Amino acid sequence: MRRSADELNKxxxxxxxxxxxxxATRAAIRPGVTTRQLNEVAEAVLEKRGARSNFLNYHGxxxxxxxxxxxxxxxxxxxxxxxxxxxxxxxxxxxIIEGYHGDAAYTAGVGEISELAQRLIDVTERxxxxxxxxxxxxxxxxxxxxxxxxxxxxxxxxxxREYVGHAIGxxxxxxxxxxxxxxxxxxxxxxxxxxxxxxxxVNVGTYDTYVLDDDWSVMTKDGELSAxxxxxxxxxxxxxxxxxxx
Ligand code: MG
Ligand code: MG
Numbered sequence: 001m002r003r004s005a006d007e008l009n010k011x012x013x014x015x016x017x018x019x020x021x022x023x024a025t026r027a028a029i030r031p032g033v034t035t036r037q038l039n040e041v042a043e044a045v046l047e048k049r050g051a052r053s054n055f056l057n058y059h060g061x062x063x064x065x066x067x068x069x070x071x072x073x074x075x076x077x078x079x080x081x082x083x084x085x086x087x088x089x090x091x092x093x094x095x096i097i098e099g100y101h102g103d104a105a106y107t108a109g110v111g112e113i114s115e116l117a118q119r120l121i122d123v124t125e126r127x128x129x130x131x132x133x134x135x136x137x138x139x140x141x142x143x144x145x146x147x148x149x150x151x152x153x154x155x156x157x158x159x160x161r162e163y164v165g166h167a168i169g170x171x172x173x174x175x176x177x178x179x180x181x182x183x184x185x186x187x188x189x190x191x192x193x194x195x196x197x198x199x200x201x202v203n204v205g206t207y208d209t210y211v212l213d214d215d216w217s218v219m220t221k222d223g224e225l226s227a228x229x230x231x232x233x234x235x236x237x238x239x240x241x242x243x244x245x246x
Contacts (some may be wrong), residue, residue, distance in 0.1 A: 002193035003169055007100060008234055011169070011195060014102035015232050015243025017051045017095035022106055023246055024035075025065065025093070031085045031111050035067035039078035042093055051095040054103070054172045066092040066105075073201050073209060073218045073226040074163055085111035088121060090228040095174060101172045103197045105230035107172065116204065117225055122156065123147035124202040124227035127151035127159075131180070131198045135233050135240040141187035141196075145179040147202045150179075158202035160226070162209055163218065166231055168197045190235045195243075201231030 003011065019145040021042045023141060028041045042065045045054055061077070068076035068090040069083070076090075083089060094104035107121050135218040144165075152159045165178030176188060180200045205224030221227050234241045 001167065001169060001174065002191055003195055003234070004193070007169065008193065008195070010098045010100035011102065011198065011232065011234070012243050014097040014100050015104070016093050016103040017045065017049045017097060018093050018104045018232070018244045019246040020049065021045045021065070021093040022091070022104065024107070025091050027090060028109060029083065029108050031083055033083050035069070035078040035083070038067055038091065039063045039065050041219065046095060049095070051097050052218065054094040054101050058172070066091070068217070068228065070225055071220045071223050073160060073203070073220060074161065074228055075218050076176055077214060077216055078136045083110045086113055086115050088113060088225060090226070092228065092230065098183045099170055101168050101170070102232050103168055103172055103230060104232055105199060105228045107227040107229065118152050119155070120202065120204055120225055120227045122220055123152060123155040123157060125229045126201055127200045127202060128198060128229040128231065130233060131200065132223070132233055132240050132242065135190060135196065135198070135235050137190055137192055137235060137237070139190050141176065141190060142183055142185065144198055146182040149181040152200065152202045156206040158203045158205070160203060160207050162210060163201055164231070165199045168195055172234050192235055192237055194235045195228055195232065197232050199228065201228045202224060
């Protein structure tokens with residue numbers, strides 16, 4: 001779907017709120033803080049900006065952000081988990097302004113982290129930007145996944161298959177999906193005004209996953225670390241425009 005200039009403006013605003021949620025939660029990350037406290041920090045931003053949450057009550061999800069530590073890949077529910085030195089924590093945030101959605105995620109270290117954990121974070125973020133670079137008019141959508149996969153696998157890591165990025169607009173998750181790997185076909189041709197959430201999930205070990213009994217938390221099957229970065233990006237005449245950057 002192609003969005004009008006007016007719609008893109010609303011998505012820009014929603015993206016700014018999400019960027020502010022990132023800044024506020026990042027600043028709150030330290031040993032001893034609970035993931036519930038991070039959720040409260042994000043809630044305060046939504047309230048201050050008069051934005052609605054697209055996460056809260058999404059298929060019953062009970063919070064405004066997802067918090068996924070260490071071997072949890074995505075969709076973690078904020079709660080009593082207390083961050084500790086050496087953890088990595090993935091924080092996924094979203095906001096709605098005037099009916100239009102923003103969605104973005106990052107992974108951060110808690111205090112001092114291992115060299116491997118830092119490399120995973122750096123490579124995952126780099127893979128996101130490699131994917132973003134493919135969002136140009138006339139290109140094919142699945143070049144995004146090919147670029148993400150190339151960066152992740154060159155570093156010896158794997159990209160998750162069962163969870164993918166998506167188009168975004170008046171709903172958080174719109175068609176088409178945006179895989180983080182080459183799915184065997186080039187996908188749709190990119191046109192001005194299309195907006196996507198690109199969100200590589202990169203694992204140190206294999207890409208296999210399982211879901212905890214809470215029916216939300218997605219884990220690496222082998223217990224190795226996972227990182228997640230995401231932005232909401234429009235395809236424009238001037239190249240990719242990232243709405244969820246600070
Ligand atoms: Mg997200
Ligand atoms: Mg998303």
